[in-house]
Amino acid sequence: MTEFLQTVILGLLVGGVYALLAAGLTLIFGVMNVINVAHGAFLILAAFVTWTLWDATGLDPLLSVLVTTPLMFGFGWLLYNATIRPIREAAPSASVLLTFSLALVIEGVMGLVWGNTSHAVRTPYFDQSFAVGDIFLPKSQVYGCLLAIGVLAGLWAFLTKTWTGRAIRASAVNPQGAELVGVNVAAVAAMTFAVGVAVCGAGGSIVSVLYPFLPGSHYVWISRLLGIIVLGGMGSLPGAVLGALLIGLGETMTTTYIGPEWATAVPFIVIFVVLLARPQGLMGARLREDVAL
């Protein structure tokens, strides 16, 4: 029983961090109909930046969120305008191929700069836990999850309380309609991409504390994040949170009861099952498609 509870709690802690990472991906898809395959690479890039800051100054990696978030915001904005903007009107496959090539280039650059070896950030509390009865809560997991929830709450407030945020949501629901009521959808798309990447940057800092990483890790991460948004329903923010918690649980359960080497299979199995049984995902909106016809 303790083992089970321990597993569930770890799963939820992990899932909280996943939720933050998947939020940007699903937001970008919802507004632009672009699957940002480079999301995993952005995340690892932010993790490396965090590592460098920590290595040079000893800055607590969770504090470096204050650096990585704006940094990745600017990076995302530039990248969007330089590469994705020109193909906004092209077929959807073009954006997938383009973001995938960005992922490869970022992976190559990271390999050149930091080397293809495993990196990890060691905080003073990395091997400490809070003990609640028989259950252990690793401090880094707890701090990471709390920070992720904080950033997610900030994202939610931004989307619901600010004009830009509402413009982003309006563009996701109905781009033509948003354009008609005075939203510059092109600018909103750039803003969304940048916000999505920025949130991912915050997530990267958290990830650097929790897991070792190397440039090639982005494949595992993008697979996991894609599994999450497919499960939750592509484009749905609450869906991403739900999907993240479920995948987090699925992974820790698999680790405990089957074997850690199969944990990474969970997102793939989830992708297959969801696409077979319920292609729109758990909370995918079934919007009417015939309005424009």
Added chain:
Amino acid sequence: MTTASSSSAPDTAAGAPPRRRLPFGGWALLPLAGAVALIGFPFASDDLFWQNMIILSMLFAIGAVGLNIISGWGGYISLGQSAFVGVGAYTVGLGALKVGGDPFVWVPVAGVVAGLLAMLLGLIAMRTRGHSFVILTIGFLFLLQLIAINWDELTNGTQGLSLPIPMWDVAYQYWPFYYALVAILGLSLLSAWRIRRTKFGTGLIAMREDEDKAATVGVNTPVYKMLGFVASGVFLGMAGGVYAYYLAFIDPRGMFDIVISVQIILCMLLGGRATLWGPVLGAFLIEPLNELANQQMGGGNSRLLIFGGLMALVVLFLPKGILPTVHERLIARRARGHAGLVGARIDGPLVIGERTAPTETTVDPGAPLLEVKGLSKHFGGVKAVDDASFVVPQGSITALIGPNGSGKTTAFNLIDGTMTASAGEVWFDGRRIDRLPPYRRAHRGLARTFQITRLFRDMTVLENVVAPLRSFSWRQLNASAMRGDEAARAEEVLTFVGMERFVDQKAAALSYGQQKLVELAQVLMLDPKLILLDEPAGGINPTLIDRMGEMIRALNRQGTTFLIVEHNMPFVLGLCDPVLVLARGTCICEGTPEHVQKDSRVLDAYLGDDFVVERTVEVAR
């Protein structure tokens, strides 16, 4: 490969069937020369560096020719193609090591295993579209890699497996690998060439252009999608098997390598997607670059930078690829100074041959042909169609009118299967059809046109008109894309709608009104019992509206029943009887045009509950 070379060089972009008039006949010699050079090379040179480069180029070419079937023609991008390399490699490796026999014996088995896996994935992908399919292929690749890593007892995990050393005389160098790949490449080109000329190929292209539309004209899209994926994987699986034997060593990361997927995609994109030879050209350009990256620049990171960067550049600046771009330039040069046909007048006699319906039923005027019972469709809280019931009598021209947003188009979508109903039944010709997929409904004789025309834009008018399929059979897949009788019938229906002079025009080049006519001709090819017309008179000029009315009457005299959604009231009321009125998703009134015009509920629905005629008249005074 010589068979494949005839008339195929200009076969680009939409990839029309052989067009004899194009002046590139001499270009057909290029692939022939390439084939001769490829086969003769080992005799001319014993340089292993070049033999190696050609062997790897052929591996990429086989992958890219296959990928082109599902991506170039079918429109589905796969990032998981290297999964087939891995599956083929492990089939050959494990077969030779655990079962025995010469590794080459296992190469055909590798093709079968790859094909079966592709079929499995195709089954999962039946209901997925666009982006989800890409995600699925990524997941497929990484899951297989993970299995190869974790299933230690079988695969030796990340340590990998060493294959038997080749036993032939060193004087033969890499010849057996080389010619095995020549043969597989030849086979894959031959099958791609054949596919392009069959119903299977045109069905794939129709799917790429508009998958929902393809289903409404009778294309069994799930099966086409699945088989397209199988065709893309079989030969690559075989090539992967040869590749494994060639390397004499396999491991999960090298075989299930997503960078190989990227290189295969790049070969297809660079050479030109939806062409036969583009992928081959791309492969022989990309592989030397691969050698350069590996040998001169240390592989690894520079390989990622080069191929990632190159793919970004191709997507941004050369999206069509080399061959189609060259082809377009040539066409543009040839067409300079000629007036376009698109503005020509449409006229001619209204004659159409007798229909040859596959399952002729006795026309029993007045009996219900289409029956809708309690049909509902909810989008979240919006009830677009809410408990609608109506009947379309056989032999009638029935109108379905109603204010904007009353659910007319949604009703059409539910009847033809583009959407599935939340509740209710649809009966057609005595059978319940609301659970059938759209193509099965089309096969039963139910056709529809769209409010905003949905032709296959990159196909010619003639190709559009012969795309519909009246049935599905496995033999049909291998049937010629355009049989003689189909071409004759297509000419007949195009003459009927007055568009016979436009057969070679791209559908996208036509005006809106012309597209409406071609779309009508297209569905006539199904020999439908019932045609659903969504605003046939919308957005076209008055002369054409009259002509449209005459065509509908002419077809109706021959026994075709119509259900027409239209806002042009004089047109509807002059043409149709009975008239059904839909408001707030339900059928509120039906009857003759005269009856409907006087019905108070209809006036309410169009003008609002609080609209009182007298008061308005007073205000006007």
